Amino acid sequence: MDGPPATPPAPKAPTLGNALHRFANPGRFMRLSGALLPWLAAAGLALSVTGLAWGLVFAPRDWQQGDTVRIMFIHVPAAWMAMGGYVGLAVASFIGLVWRHPLADIAAREIAPVGAVFTAICLITGSLWGKPMWGTWWVWDARLTSVLVLFFLYVGHIALSNAFDDPERAARPAAILALIGAVNLPIIKFSVDWWNTLHQPASVTRLGAPGIHVDILQPLLVTGLGFLFVFAALALLRTRTGILERRARALMAARAAEPAATPSAVAV
């Protein structure tokens, strides 16, 4: 007796997790990132050089700060990347924790050094700007201190990621650190509003019109876009490196697991 015709299984509803796994397949990622990387790097280089040269040579000097305002063209985009990079680190860590996707773990691990370098640039150039304008290299005000904490969070993430022999085991504690550290981001952003700081309040992202003249704002935005592409290119390149290193570890483990040829077997 034939039973009722079997109904085909209902197709799985697409979920965010499924989509992430499909698009974050390492092989597909390597192909897509390999095609994207040269364009990102070229655009980042061209825009960064244009914006920095524009700010350095052609932008007018500030009526109060004089030529020291030119430090802004490297300090502010670096600060944007420092904070934006940490958002990327936190998002990758969240995806790695929730969906346990290895690519997200690798991306988080490789974003951290790039973010740390841009944060260091922000801190150093800020100090070089602070000395002529404030009369001091450093002050423990809320904005400067919270950005220093951001730098330590990046360094802590790098240290934790490298603290285990097996990088895959380090991903979970590093992701938890990254997510806890994300609470620092609104503190950095609003520190100049919540506390009385030596650092000036937001000028570019102020509600209404930006508090910067358009002749200074334009090269700042060009450099910011250039730094964004440079950051993305470096993060992509390093993530590709992480995938290749993982592949190399897998190949070495497979080779170590293969039975060694005995002398008699070789003779036969």
Place this chain on the structure above:
Amino acid sequence: MDASFWAMGGHAAFVWPSYAIGVGLILALAILSWRGYAAARDAVARLEADNPRRRRGGER
């Protein structure tokens, strides 16, 4: 470029180091990242050459 440009209104000691350190750090990171990538790529190529059965297409 005239001398006043290089003097940066008397703030050359702050403006030029900012650019030198910023650009220098990004360049150093780019060079180190590329060298790490090249080393990993070569290592995988060597290991796959040792064991062609495990060769995987599309990961480069």
